[in-house]
Structures are given as structure tokens and as C-alpha cells.
Amino acid sequence: MLTSVMIGNKISEARKEKNLSQAQLAGRLSISSQAVGKWERGESLPDIITLHRLAEILGVDLNYFSESVQSEKAVKTSVVKTFVESSEVPSAEPPSGKPEKKRGWDMSSWNWVDADFSGLHNLHEKLSSSNMQRCLFIGSEMAGLLLKSNNVDGCDFSHSDISVSRIQSSSIVNSFFTSCLLKDSEFASSYIKGCDFTGADFTGAVFKSSALLKNTMAGAVLNHTTFYTTQFADIVFEGTLSDCAFDNCDFSGVTFQNATLLNTFFKNKSLKRIRFIDCQADKMTYSFLKNGKADVSGITLFTPEEV
Numbered sequence: 001m002l003t004s005v006m007i008g009n010k011i012s013e014a015r016k017e018k019n020l021s022q023a024q025l026a027g028r029l030s031i032s033s034q035a036v037g038k039w040e041r042g043e044s045l046p047d048i049i050t051l052h053r054l055a056e057i058l059g060v061d062l063n064y065f066s067e068s069v070q071s072e073k074a075v076k077t078s079v080v081k082t083f084v085e086s087s088e089v090p091s092a093e094p095p096s097g098k099p100e101k102k103r104g105w106d107m108s109s110w111n112w113v114d115a116d117f118s119g120l121h122n123l124h125e126k127l128s129s130s131n132m133q134r135c136l137f138i139g140s141e142m143a144g145l146l147l148k149s150n151n152v153d154g155c156d157f158s159h160s161d162i163s164v165s166r167i168q169s170s171s172i173v174n175s176f177f178t179s180c181l182l183k184d185s186e187f188a189s190s191y192i193k194g195c196d197f198t199g200a201d202f203t204g205a206v207f208k209s210s211a212l213l214k215n216t217m218a219g220a221v222l223n224h225t226t227f228y229t230t231q232f233a234d235i236v237f238e239g240t241l242s243d244c245a246f247d248n249c250d251f252s253g254v255t256f257q258n259a260t261l262l263n264t265f266f267k268n269k270s271l272k273r274i275r276f277i278d279c280q281a282d283k284m285t286y287s288f289l290k291n292g293k294a295d296v297s298g299i300t301l302f303t304p305e306e307v
Contacts, residue, residue, distance in 0.1 A: 005042030010065050012040040014058040028057050048169055049191045049211045049231070062151070062171075143181075261285045261299075268292045 015025050015036075022040070026033040029050060038044040046054055055061055109129040118138040125146040134154040142157075145165040156176040163183040167190050174194045184204040193213040201221040211231040218238060226245045234253040245265040251273050261281040271292035279299045281289065289296050 003042065004045050007045065007065050008040045008042040011036075011054070011058075014060055014064065015040075018058055025057065029053060047189060047209075048171055049189070049209075052171065052191050052193075052211075264288070266292050266294070 022036040023033040026036045106126045111131045113133045116136040118136050120140040128148040131151045137157045140160040143161050143163045148168040150170040152172040154174045158178040161181040163181045165185040167187045169189045171191045176196045177200050179199040186206045188208045190210045196216045197220050199219045202225045203223040207227045207230045209229050214234040222241045224243045228247050231250045232254045236255045240260045242262040247267050255275040257277040259279045264285045266288040271294035276298035281299050
């Protein structure tokens, strides 16, 4: 079983292999050297987002942090699960009323590779702590799903209903969510990179302390969508954003192009790294952007009646 001490030793070994001091590694991660020292002594663990950045800097993948002998279950599952056990992500209360009858199978805590699960129904919490690689979930009815401590790589959820779901402390990379329903879903402490959300509906969705990196958002519906302390990198937003909020988010390589911004809240000390190309915004949104020192030269003011 992986322990924080074992993982700390591996971080130390990889750091020394790269000829990096604790201070140098900390600087590249924008954290304190004391935090790196605590990892290496097994006193604490990085969160899942920092773990990915750590692996990239040290030139390793998530498998490196696993035990030398693999169990039947996926190594990446063990790694992700170990790291997120230290995270404090609140669980939503179960819905009131009579519970819906659920399937008898439990797909949690397992390694699923190259499997076609298209058309699955009502899994709810029975898919957590799993490693899923190149699996198909096309056209599945998965509303109310709980993905907690999952590693998802190269999977396809296109045309699926994943509304009112909770995605917590998970790593989701190179996966497809085209024309997917994600209404009123919550993403917390999750790392999402290289995914295709073309035409996905994020109405009412909430992102908390997560990373959205190099994802495709063409035609995505952003309506009453909220982002708290979320990291964005290399993303283009298009279309209409209505009643959305970007609260204390970090932006790098983010562009709003041919976008209409309606009643959208931006709270950040500096929004200088956001580009706006051929965009429109109402007076309130325009004011939020100017207050954050954004370059608003690519934005035209309009009144809501003109939309």
C-alpha cells in the first residue's frame, strides 16, 4: 500500500536525479521550500493538480509514484486515491425522498481499459476510485454520477447525460465530452487537460479549485456557470456567456473570441493575460474587466436589448 513516506522518497529521488534543490523545485511550482520538505518527509502530500505539475517538472508520469510491484488494480488509481485522501472535498447530501433503485454491479476501485460501456444507466457512486483508459461511455445516462479519485485518460463520454454530478479530486485528460449534458454538475479539486467539450452544456455547473488546461470549448453552453479559484491555460471561449462568474481565477493563454459577455462577473487583481478579439459585453461586465486591468480594446459595448 502506498504511504506518504514512500511517495515522499520518490519525490526526493526524482528531484535529486534532476539536480534540483528543494528551493529550486519549490520555485518552479510557486510554493515554499518548506512545503517540498514536508512532502519528502512524508508529512503531507501535494494535491492532484500540483501532482501533475510535479510529474511534468521531474520528467516522470504518475506511475513513477506507485509501488514497484503493481497490484491487480491500476497503479494510477492507487496514486490518485492516495493523494486525494488528504483533500477536504465536501460531499453533497443525498437527494431527499425515496432512493432510486440502483444497479447491482459496482465498477468502483478497478482498472478499466479499452472497454465499451456505451449506454450505461444509473451508476451514481459506483464508478469512483477507478482507472479508466480508452473506454467508451457514448450516449450513457449517468446523471447524478459521482467521480471521486478517478483517473480518466482517453475516454469518450460524447452525447451522455452527466447532469447533477460530482467530479471530485479526479484527473481527466484527453477525453471527449462532445454534446454532453453537464448541467448543475460540480467539479472540485480536479485536473482537466486536453479534453473536447465541443457543444457541451455547462448550465449551472460549478468549478472549484480545479485546472482547465488546453481544452476545446467550441460551442459550449456557459450559462449561470461559476468558476472559483480555477486555473485556465490555452483555452478559447466563443459564443455567449451569460450570468457566469470567474472568481479569483488564474488565466494563461486564454482568449475570448467572437464572444458575447452578458452579466458576467470577473474578480481578479489582474486580467492582463486575457485576450479579447471581436467581443461584445454589457456595461456591467465591461466594468468588471476594466477594474481588473484587462485590455478591453477588443470589446464593443452594447445594451442587452441589442442582443
